Amino acid sequence: MPLDNSLLVVDGLKATYANAITALDGVGFTLGRGEILALLGANGAGKTTVLKALSNLLSAERGQIRAGSIRFADLDVARTRPADLVRAGLVQVLEGRHCFPSLTVEENLVSGGLGRSAARREIAADLEKVYAHFPRLRDKRRTSSGLTSGGEQQMTAIGRALMSRPRLLVLDEPSMGLAPIVVRDIFDTLRRLNREEGLSILVAEQNAAVALRFAHRAIVLENGITVLSGTASDLKARDDIKAFYLGHKPPAIIAPNPDPAFAG
Numbered sequence: 001m002p003l004d005n006s007l008l009v010v011d012g013l014k015a016t017y018a019n020a021i022t023a024l025d026g027v028g029f030t031l032g033r034g035e036i037l038a039l040l041g042a043n044g045a046g047k048t049t050v051l052k053a054l055s056n057l058l059s060a061e062r063g064q065i066r067a068g069s070i071r072f073a074d075l076d077v078a079r080t081r082p083a084d085l086v087r088a089g090l091v092q093v094l095e096g097r098h099c100f101p102s103l104t105v106e107e108n109l110v111s112g113g114l115g116r117s118a119a120r121r122e123i124a125a126d127l128e129k130v131y132a133h134f135p136r137l138r139d140k141r142r143t144s145s146g147l148t149s150g151g152e153q154q155m156t157a158i159g160r161a162l163m164s165r166p167r168l169l170v171l172d173e174p175s176m177g178l179a180p181i182v183v184r185d186i187f188d189t190l191r192r193l194n195r196e197e198g199l200s201i202l203v204a205e206q207n208a209a210v211a212l213r214f215a216h217r218a219i220v221l222e223n224g225i226t227v228l229s230g231t232a233s234d235l236k237a238r239d240d241i242k243a244f245y246l247g248h249k250p251p252a253i254i255a256p257n258p259d260p261a262f263a264g
């Protein structure tokens with residue numbers, strides 16, 4: 001086990017697709033145990049690529065890691081199979097709230113517990129916990145997921161991830177296409193899981209306003225490079241962040257990083 005408090009350490013990450021397209025050109029950050037970290041950036045900045053690299057899923061898209069390293073707990077991610085990363089507690093909710101549309105909400109949730117080869121009683125207990133966090137899912141438990149709302153599908157996708165008992169929950173744009181009130185409901189629940197159960201969370205978001213309200217700390221990606229990092233309240237106060245991501249002014253050039261702990 002590492003001696004420090006870090007759960008995830010990404011260092012100097014470079015990645016390409018199809019041996020040609022550079023998607024990441026120097027991404028580095030650390031996520032501490034119990035922390036909520038937001039990964040911000042515009043369209044095509046490289047957020048999803050970082051998340052896929054964390055779960056060792058890049059090769060499925062003809063992506064390659066060119067340099068750098070990713071450590072989760074005591075694992076070298078690039079040398080660990082995706083299923084083993086899930087078993088070790090790194091669980092991802094992919095973009096687009098993937099549910100099996102013809103399965104019921106409850107069947108979708110149970111499918112998340114199967115990878116652990118958990119006992120039936122354990123799965124039932126975990127299911128109760130998910131329903132306690134997302135009461136709407138209990139009401140819809142017998143409904144086919146394909147017939148539920150976008151918000152309910154996102155809750156189902158998160159609930160299914162919780163069924164595999166994550167230590168680090170990774171979410172790709174969970175707010176996308178959802179009404180603000182639903183987004184708030186989901187982030188409130190995630191906050192509670194963080195507070196009450198110490199769940200660590202990494203969330204990629206284009207919606208910086210929402211993400212900075214929710215996260216403890218954030219990093220900003222631009223063209224595959226980490227250009228900024230800091231506490232959520234520091235970043236919220238920066239004019240260039242407001243201009244870029246919160247839509248207050250026309251885009252400005254992002255100034256050098258003020259955070260001395262920022263490694264680049």
Ligand SMILES: Nc1ncnc2c1ncn2[C@@H]1O[C@H](COP(=O)(O)OP(=O)(O)OP(=O)(O)O)[C@@H](O)[C@H]1O
Nearest residue numbers: 017021023041042043044045046047048049061206
């Ligand atoms: N499967 C792929 N094959 C080739 N290029 C890709 C692939 N996926 C992403 N890219 C390219 O890699 C770069 C980073 O894309 P990525 O999807 O990681 O960005 P993102 O920050 O998640 O964007 P968005 O906010 O639109 O989801 C972009 O230039 C994109 O076009």
Ligand SMILES: [Mg+2]
Nearest residue numbers: 047048049095
């Ligand atoms: Mg993306």
